[in-house]
Amino acid sequence: MVGSKPFNLSLYKLAIKHAAAAEETVNGMKISNERLEYLGDAVLGAVVAEFLFIKYPFRDEGFLTETRSRMVNREALNHIAIKLGLSKIIEEEYRGKNVGTHKSIYGDALEAMVGAVYLDRGYEFCKKFILRRIIIHFDLDSIINTTTNFKSKVIEWSQKENSSVDFRTVSIDGSQRFKEFVVELLINNEPVATGKGATKKKAEQEAAKNACEILNIAV
Template sequence: MTGGKPFNISLYQLALTPAALGEESPQGYRVSNERLEFLGDAVLGSVIAEYLFQKYPLRDEGFLTETRSKLVNRESLNQTGIKIGIKNMLWEYIGDRPFTANKSLYGDILEAMIGAIYLDRGHAFTKNFILQRILLHFDIQGMIATTSNYKSKIIEWTQKENKEVDFKIIEINGNQRYKEFVVALRIENRDVAVGKGPTKKKAEQEASKIACEQLKIPH
């Protein structure tokens, strides 16, 4: 997957160990891929930022920030993780151990794997891995052309139509680490759409996206 032979295989094994499967160390903390995920997230963000900076020399900071966010969001990374084989690697590694995957699992492991590659092979190798083996799965032009702020579209439409809109949290599921917010989008006190997401903001965006499709609002 990385395009090179690992020097320290234990780093990659750790990257494939979600918190739910981590064992407690003698020091009392759970050994999992969370620290590698933190490192990989920073490295990935840095490489993507430099790539966009070089590719779009005439675009402003707002464009670069929004485009990077689209590239490294959980849904995008999750799909990329599956495409490059992380799903198969994970289930081969954990075997028959009981485990329930969360929605962002493969994206989380992809970031942890990037952290492992960085520690094992260094920055230059990791940068090449990201540019050559991850970016090719992104439709950057398509992402740029796609509206991501559906909530703004809904608010603009309701203002134009002189209608009242509000968002209401109807459920919060999960645990302290993996929460799922369920938000209802209401127009004129009528439920129009329901969205789910790991944060209130993302659940509102999901509900807004569904509402845009139902109301045939261009986006």
């Protein structure tokens, strides 16, 4: 999958060891892929950042940041881990063990795999691995053109749940040039999330985005 023989195979074995399947060592430490995932997440972030920086020389940092966060989100990585066949290796590994299903288990393992490749082969090799084996699977056009409208996601959800949705402006700060709105989203008159932004609309989107996370609304 990495495209070359590993120098240190145990790193890759560790990469697919989810915390829920980890064995405890004598001193109570759990050996799992979580540290590798932390490292891989950071390296993946840097490589994707540079990829977009070069690919879109005339787009501003807001566009780059937003596109990057859509590429490295849990769901997108999970999807790619399945495409790469990492999910099958993990299922094999867990067979017979009572490991609860975990939504992001494959995406987490993919990040950990990136961490393993980085430690095993260094930055340049890992960058090529990410570009050729991960980034290639992204449908960038659809990622860029799909603006998730969090506000409408919350409204849809509330209709199903027979709940009311309201926004309330909590405060407006700043000078004439730089304004900051703080907006609150209420479900059945109960505050659920807040958002801030340079316009009321942006603050509402942000509040709706946070509400989707808090209420586990699929986006």
